Amino acid sequence: MTSHSANSTHTQVSSHQDKDRAQNFASDFSFKKHVAYFKRSLSMLPYNYTETDTSRMTLAFFCLSGLELLGVLDEEISAADKQDYVDWIYAQQILPDTADPSLNELHCGFRGSSWPGRPFEPNATHTTYQSYDSGNLANTYSALANLILLGDDLSRVNRDAIVNTMRHLQQKDGSFVPTYGSMESDLRFVYAACIISYILNDWRGVDIPKAVDYIRRTQTYEFGIAQSPGEEAHGGSTFCGIAALALTGKFDEGLVSRKDTIYWILSRQLDGFQGRSNKPSDTCYSFWLGGALEILDSFQFVNSECNRGFLMTTQTMYGGFAKWPDCPPDLLHSYMGIASLSLMHEPGLREVDPKVNISKRAVEYLKTQTVFWRGGPVPLK
Amino acid sequence: MADAFVPYNKRPEWQDITPIPQDDGPNPLVLIAYSSDYTDAMNYFRAISSKNELSERALDLTTQIIGMNPAHYTIWNYRQNLLLALNKDLHAELEFIDELSKERSKNYQVWYVASAVNPDFRATHYISPTITRHHRQVVVERLNDSSRELPFIAYILEEDSKNYHAWSYRQWVITRFDLWSGELPYLDELLIIDVRNNSAWNHRYFVVFEGPTKPTQEFLEKEIEFTKGKIRLAPNNQSSWNYLKGILARSPNPTTADDILASFCAELRDSEIVSSHLLASLVDVSEARAKRGDKTSLNQGVKVGRGGMIGYTGSPRLLYDAWLFMRCFETCLIFMPPVNTRLATTWQRSTTRSVKNTGCIASRTC
Numbered sequence: 156m157t158s159h160s161a162n163s164t165h166t167q168v169s170s171h172q173d174k175d176r177a178q179n180f181a182s183d184f185s186f187k188k189h190v191a192y193f194k195r196s197l198s199m200l201p202y203n204y205t206e207t208d209t210s211r212m213t214l215a216f217f218c219l220s221g222l223e224l225l226g227v228l229d230e231e232i233s234a235a236d237k238q239d240y241v242d243w244i245y246a247q248q249i250l251p252d253t254a255d256p257s258l259n260e261l262h263c264g265f266r267g268s269s270w271p272g273r274p275f276e277p278n279a280t281h282t283t284y285q286s287y288d289s290g291n292l293a294n295t296y297s298a299l300a301n302l303i304l305l306g307d308d309l310s311r312v313n314r315d316a317i318v319n320t321m322r323h324l325q326q327k328d329g330s331f332v333p334t335y336g337s338m339e340s341d342l343r344f345v346y347a348a349c350i351i352s353y354i355l356n357d358w359r360g361v362d363i364p365k366a367v368d369y370i371r372r373t374q375t376y377e378f379g380i381a382q383s384p385g386e387e388a389h390g391g392s393t394f395c396g397i398a399a400l401a402l403t404g405k406f407d408e409g410l411v412s413r414k415d416t417i418y419w420i421l422s423r424q425l426d427g428f429q430g431r432s433n434k435p436s437d438t439c440y441s442f443w444l445g446g447a448l449e450i451l452d453s454f455q456f457v458n459s460e461c462n463r464g465f466l467m468t469t470q471t472m473y474g475g476f477a478k479w480p481d482c483p484p485d486l487l488h489s490y491m492g493i494a495s496l497s498l499m500h501e502p503g504l505r506e507v508d509p510k511v512n513i514s515k516r517a518v519e520y521l522k523t524q525t526v527f528w529r530g531g532p533v534p535l536k
Numbered sequence: 537m538a539d540a541f542v543p544y545n546k547r548p549e550w551q552d553i554t555p556i557p558q559d560d561g562p563n564p565l566v567l568i569a570y571s572s573d574y575t576d577a578m579n580y581f582r583a584i585s586s587k588n589e590l591s592e593r594a595l596d597l598t599t600q601i602i603g604m605n606p607a608h609y610t611i612w613n614y615r616q617n618l619l620l621a622l623n624k625d626l627h628a629e630l631e632f633i634d635e636l637s638k639e640r641s642k643n644y645q646v647w648y649v650a651s652a653v654n655p656d657f658r659a660t661h662y663i664s665p666t667i668t669r670h671h672r673q674v675v676v677e678r679l680n681d682s683s684r685e686l687p688f689i690a691y692i693l694e695e696d697s698k699n700y701h702a703w704s705y706r707q708w709v710i711t712r713f714d715l716w717s718g719e720l721p722y723l724d725e726l727l728i729i730d731v732r733n734n735s736a737w738n739h740r741y742f743v744v745f746e747g748p749t750k751p752t753q754e755f756l757e758k759e760i761e762f763t764k765g766k767i768r769l770a771p772n773n774q775s776s777w778n779y780l781k782g783i784l785a786r787s788p789n790p791t792t793a794d795d796i797l798a799s800f801c802a803e804l805r806d807s808e809i810v811s812s813h814l815l816a817s818l819v820d821v822s823e824a825r826a827k828r829g830d831k832t833s834l835n836q837g838v839k840v841g842r843g844g845m846i847g848y849t850g851s852p853r854l855l856y857d858a859w860l861f862m863r864c865f866e867t868c869l870i871f872m873p874p875v876n877t878r879l880a881t882t883w884q885r886s887t888t889r890s891v892k893n894t895g896c897i898a899s900r901t902c
Contacts (some may be wrong), residue, residue: 160621196566197565197566198566198567199566199567199568200566200568200569200571201568202570202571202574204568204571204609205568205570205571205574205604205605206606206608207568207607208568208570208604208605208607208608209607209609209610210607211565211566211568211607212565214566215565218566219567236563238564239561239563239564239897240563240565243560243561243563243564243565245566246561269558269559269560269561269564270558270578270582271582271586271610272556272557272558272559272579272582272583272586273559274559275559275560275561277561285586286586286587286588287583287586287588287610287613287614288586289610291791301565314800333609334609336613336674337609337613338670338674339609339666339667339670349742375738375739375741375782376778376779376781376782376783377738377778378783381708382700382704383704385707385742385746386700386703386704386707386738386740387700387703387734387735387739388738389700418816422774431698431731431734431735432734432774432775432778433733433773433775434698434733434734435736451561487613491836526613
């Protein structure tokens with residue numbers, strides 16, 4: 156089943172159209188170098204990415220979603236490779252334990268890579284409990300997004316198990332932790348929980364009023380959104396909060412002042428965007444804040460020329476984008492650079508749907524070709 | 537650390553363990569070219585963590601791996617369990633974290649300005665600090681001893697005065713150990729060093745409003761005067777403007793708050809101050825007053841809108857304001873005036889007044 160869906164992915168766009176698209180790129184945009192950068196990262200990263208050992212799933216997302224926005228995902232990755240990648244992703248799924256399903260109840264979802272040393276089993280239906288082996292909300296989100304991008308129909312995802320685990324990850328204050336027992340409860344994982352629920356078309360794992368209340372309490376006197384209540388308004392958490400409200404459809408309940416939040420975001424534009432008041436521009440905020448503005452239907456107030464001009468200074472000669480001008484590229488900023496240009500309708504790029512953070516084409520695929528959407532939403536009790 | 541690395545299969549005390557290699561399948565996504573030291577240590581980590589071995593050698597192994605990958609949250613989690621199970625001296629652990637954090641804080645400063653060929657290049661500086669911070673929190677909570685914490689945080693902030701994790705941790709420390717009293721003097725100092733340090737302003741707001749005692753009216757008046765002084769010093773500093781508006785918004789009497797802001801804006805305008813935040817504040821005051829039914833400021837002449845201007849009857853003073861406003865656009869300090877029909881339409885929709893008397897809709901000047 157998955158093999159079939161991987162082969163038939165996104166067939167509506169032919170490679171001819173992709174080539175035409177490539178030729179349409181502006182001369183200062185290093186299209187080919189970016190494609191090469193993502194492709195080479197997809198197969199091997201240098202040792203200085205060792206710190207991402209537990210987040211490889213997310214790095215894979217940057218590569219796959221980057222190639223998708225560049226319009227070349229189907230052309231550059233063969234059906235056979237897609238199938239292998241889909242299998243690798245499924246091999247990272249933590250499922251209920253064979254003998255006692257309650258053993259993994261707190262740990263279902265996807266881990267970020269194969270680091271715990273489990274045998275490679277992409278078609279498993281159960282996972283024997285092992286201490287310290289657990290799924291993680293951020294990686295579960297990345298895994299699901301990757302499966303969509305690779306044309307899988309999500310049929311091997313154990314939705315009930317993920318949803319059940321998520322219930323244990325939400326805290327009393329409405330926030331989420333990424334893994335059971337972690338102390339990192341903040342807005343990043345509220346967004347992760349919401350996007351997972353959206354992709355699974357199932358909101359039983361999130362107490363929405365509590366999550367929305369938490370988002371409301373993270374808005375500061377500046378009207379930007381902080382990572383946790385009391386902290387400083389920040390571009391990344393502002394994206395998480397706004398996108399989570401868009402996914403839950405709760406703007407009225409969740410925003411203290413929509414107008415003032417838009418003002419705060421717009422005031423972050425220098426040439427590109429800064430993430431906080433009085434910080435320098437940084438590539439990723441062109442997406443975090445640009446995306447938030449698009450969701451709030453206010454992207455037209457952005458000075459796109461200035462924004463694009465800044466991004467052209469962080470585009471590197473190796474392909475990819477850096478955080479700041481004259482710095483080396485990294486995958487996060489490379490993806491964010493491309494996604495920012497997509498928001499500004501850079502010729503040749505596919506359009507991104509900011510709240511889901513994948514192309515509109517992939518969102519369409521999610522809604523029409525994956526098992527959880529074909530069956531309709533799971534009713535909330 | 538790497539120089540002295542002895543492979544684990546050469547270490548006598550590890551001979552009873554069969555290492556477990558990573559199984560990535562035939563064609564994995566984003567392989568990392570791990571160093572052989574890291575692979576070796578992880579092979580042994582896999583073997584002992586899956587059995588939850590609680591031993592001295594396990595603790596040493598976590599020390600070694602954290603040196604190579606401080607972002608590995610599971611290894612920190614395992615380490616916490618080991619420290620407690622082995623009843624280790626947590627003060628020594630605090631020293632370990634101190635060294636690690638200080639080294640990383642310095643690296644953070646160094647690596648990004650280095651070239652791509654610099655071996656210290658770190659691809660993911662944004663992952664590890666939050667994990668280290670939470671580990672520290674666990675240790676300090678258990679020790680129930682805060683004596684090292686504020687000096688440690690101050691050290692990190694000296695390296696990087698806007699370090700998000702450090703400020704977040706500081707909030708936890710002062711709340712948990714009731715250390716509020718030294719905060720305002722500390723912040724006074726930081727704002728003398730850098731009046732644009734928004735993290736310090738945010739922390740000030742936290743201290744004033746989240747502290748154990750509710751701020752008195754007298755205290756807030758002093759705080760308003762303090763902030764006005766900082767704005768006079770740097771009228772284009774959004775941090776202090778936002779803080780001022782933040783305090784005023786907590787005022788029990790909105791009309792008085794508007795009056796305070798309006799008269800302060802008038803003072804700055806009379807001293808020929810050029811500041812987009814000043815103009816934005818004038819707009820805010822006009823809007824707030826109009827909402828309460830006081831239309832005088834709107835009928836006066838020009839409503840200076842964010843992102844453009846809309847003329848009503850025209851007063852030289854306010855036209856001057858609008859011109860200043862345009863100057864700010866040129867420097868891209870704030871967002872842009874209408875540039876296309878979609879925007880013009882949005883603009884008309886979003887204004888409460890008809891735009892037919894519009895003097896102009898400003899053109900793009902960036």
